[in-house]
Amino acid sequence: MLEIRNLHVSVDDKPILHGLDLAVQAGEVHAVMGPNGSGKSTLAQVLAGRDSFTVTRGEVRYLGRDLLALPPEERAREGIFLAFQYPVEIPGVANIYLLKSALNALRKHRGEAELDAMDFLALVRDRLKLMGMDEALLYRPVNQGFSGGEKKRNEILQMALLEPKLAILDETDSGLDIDALKVVADGIESMRSPQRAIILVTHYQRLLDYVVPDRVHVLSHGRIALSGGPGLAQELERRGYAWVDEMQIAAPGPGTTGETAS
Amino acid sequence: MNAPLSATRRDACHHFLDEFRRIRDTLPGRQRPWLAHLRDQAMQRFMEMGFPTLRSEDWKYTSVAPIENGLFTLAACTSAVIDRSAIGALALPGAHLVVFVDGRHVPDLSRTDALPDGATLTSLAVLLERNPRGLAAQLGHVDDYPSAFAALNAACMTDGVCVHLARGTRLEAPIHLLFVTTSDKLAVHTRNLIVAEPDSCATIVEHHVGTGTTSCFTNTVTDIALAERARIVHHKLQQENTRSCHVAAINAQLAAESRFASTSFALGAALARADIRVALDGAGAECTLDGLYLPDGRRHIDHHTRIDHNQPRCTSRELYKGVLDGAGRGVFNGRLVVHPGAQKSDAAQTNRNLLLSELAEIDTKPQLEIWADDVKCSHAATVGQLDADQVFYLRSRGLDDATARALLTYAFAAEMIQRVELPSLRQHLDGLIRTRLPQSLEALP
Numbered sequence: 001m002l003e004i005r006n007l008h009v010s011v012d013d014k015p016i017l018h019g020l021d022l023a024v025q026a027g028e029v030h031a032v033m034g035p036n037g038s039g040k041s042t043l044a045q046v047l048a049g050r051d052s053f054t055v056t057r058g059e060v061r062y063l064g065r066d067l068l069a070l071p072p073e074e075r076a077r078e079g080i081f082l083a084f085q086y087p088v089e090i091p092g093v094a095n096i097y098l099l100k101s102a103l104n105a106l107r108k109h110r111g112e113a114e115l116d117a118m119d120f121l122a123l124v125r126d127r128l129k130l131m132g133m134d135e136a137l138l139y140r141p142v143n144q145g146f147s148g149g150e151k152k153r154n155e156i157l158q159m160a161l162l163e164p165k166l167a168i169l170d171e172t173d174s175g176l177d178i179d180a181l182k183v184v185a186d187g188i189e190s191m192r193s194p195q196r197a198i199i200l201v202t203h204y205q206r207l208l209d210y211v212v213p214d215r216v217h218v219l220s221h222g223r224i225a226l227s228g229g230p231g232l233a234q235e236l237e238r239r240g241y242a243w244v245d246e247m248q249i250a251a252p253g254p255g256t257t258g259e260t261a262s
Numbered sequence: 263m264n265a266p267l268s269a270t271r272r273d274a275c276h277h278f279l280d281e282f283r284r285i286r287d288t289l290p291g292r293q294r295p296w297l298a299h300l301r302d303q304a305m306q307r308f309m310e311m312g313f314p315t316l317r318s319e320d321w322k323y324t325s326v327a328p329i330e331n332g333l334f335t336l337a338a339c340t341s342a343v344i345d346r347s348a349i350g351a352l353a354l355p356g357a358h359l360v361v362f363v364d365g366r367h368v369p370d371l372s373r374t375d376a377l378p379d380g381a382t383l384t385s386l387a388v389l390l391e392r393n394p395r396g397l398a399a400q401l402g403h404v405d406d407y408p409s410a411f412a413a414l415n416a417a418c419m420t421d422g423v424c425v426h427l428a429r430g431t432r433l434e435a436p437i438h439l440l441f442v443t444t445s446d447k448l449a450v451h452t453r454n455l456i457v458a459e460p461d462s463c464a465t466i467v468e469h470h471v472g473t474g475t476t477s478c479f480t481n482t483v484t485d486i487a488l489a490e491r492a493r494i495v496h497h498k499l500q501q502e503n504t505r506s507c508h509v510a511a512i513n514a515q516l517a518a519e520s521r522f523a524s525t526s527f528a529l530g531a532a533l534a535r536a537d538i539r540v541a542l543d544g545a546g547a548e549c550t551l552d553g554l555y556l557p558d559g560r561r562h563i564d565h566h567t568r569i570d571h572n573q574p575r576c577t578s579r580e581l582y583k584g585v586l587d588g589a590g591r592g593v594f595n596g597r598l599v600v601h602p603g604a605q606k607s608d609a610a611q612t613n614r615n616l617l618l619s620e621l622a623e624i625d626t627k628p629q630l631e632i633w634a635d636d637v638k639c640s641h642a643a644t645v646g647q648l649d650a651d652q653v654f655y656l657r658s659r660g661l662d663d664a665t666a667r668a669l670l671t672y673a674f675a676a677e678m679i680q681r682v683e684l685p686s687l688r689q690h691l692d693g694l695i696r697t698r699l700p701q702s703l704e705a706l707p
Binding site: 048049050051052071072073075076077081082084087088090091092093098101102105106109141158162 | 649650651652654655656657658659660661662663665669670672673674676677
């Protein structure tokens, strides 16, 4: 579904990603882990089409197409969804209006009829229940005055409504207490499907206790330093990210992206 | 260059003087010596002051050249015929309606029969003829007119509305004052006098509309006096056409514990200037000043507000927002004076501007003068563009760039509409704002 080859990304001429490779198939859940500043969020934003980043080399294929050539809205309509690390507050725009506009933009793109108000509301209510959210949040301005946990739930609510093909969740677990983490994790888990790929970008392993990934990748200094099975996340939790760097120093050069036993 | 310019300016004043002389004997109340004297004195005052120049601090950013060069004519009476259905489309449902066409009250188009006892609406032209006691005092003294436009208005006023709310009168339905201009090259001078006795309450919509593409100049003054505990909500909606000039003054005087809310929606005209002055003259009085201006194309919209905290324990809140597009230009000057002895004054002023184009321009200036020590005053002014994070967030949800920008622009402006309590006006305004967006939006829930 997604194939990233030799991706180099800079922001203000400062390289962030250099030589990142990653392949994700439909039905898989991948975790991208790494220390702060390793480029995790940059990767998530570049995939969604943020233009403040410059791709200097490499390519990204999504469903056989050149993803980088598409504007952000085209990517969204083609089934890519980014759950933001910091969901943006939009005063004056009701949450329900955004949800409806987003869903209808996608449906229109797929050649489907727009949902009428009744069908739409029924669908939203169903998803709200899944996320344990109060209906009143629909009528508040997007993310304005939401608690940290409400903002993250709201992102997952949007995902559950838009049913993307490729969901990228950027630090969705950060700032959540244990109860909220459970709700968010259940929401993500419910989205697991043979037709869908999910990329969990996270600093900590705790979300992965609830949503067990098929593959775990460790990002270090702008590239994937290590890939493995779900056991890699636990090993990281135990040994810290410095361990990955030490391994890289021990075995520099090509081929460092090795498997660890799990 | 100065000499020919000032000659032009003098010519412009003389043009109005000639016009005034031409129609003086047809103006309402002409047989009253005191009134004829007032008009002459006001005209003299106008000639002394002359049209303001950019050298005047209050007009630093606003040139009145389109008014000086417009060769507008004063009309004593209008023969304008207006389509009844055009009025019907503008009238707010359920409101007491008073219609003026080219500065003249048209009783036939008005609808005031449902007014409750205690509330009277009279045409100023009728009152000037009737000359009731106290009218002269209400019109004020020539020396007190704050600007050349106020003086010109006093000299040339043809009509307007006089609202009187007796003690304790509370109007449920709003009063809709609809001022329509139809005739080309016409200068319209209206004067409104609103008196709210103790404990009375009303909502008044002052609505100025230009029809077609005629070029008009409206110079209007509204005086509002609130007695103890009276409550007046005054909405001003200016949607003159793009060839017109609009100069307006609103003067409110508040007695103790009274509450005045003013909103100014400045959506039209080529050149528009509004001076809104509030005198908090009684302890515990409160005022709220809201405004929204949308200069686009080559429009120039200027708001000058002044709030005087003259007595203790008064509260003022002010929020003005501007959306500036094309080569549009906005001016906001918010003056706030807390006078000695006005302790426990509580004032907050905010002006926010959204610049949508590189050619658009805003000059914003808060002016706080505080002469008392136990007060709470704040002000903030911002000028910015659409937030890139917000635009990206919306696009990442599938909205195209133009729709995302239109939605965010709408949301910025709509805050001012949502603050309007009158549903019929809110709806009308919402429709107007949408037509001004570069991209149409789906119906909002």
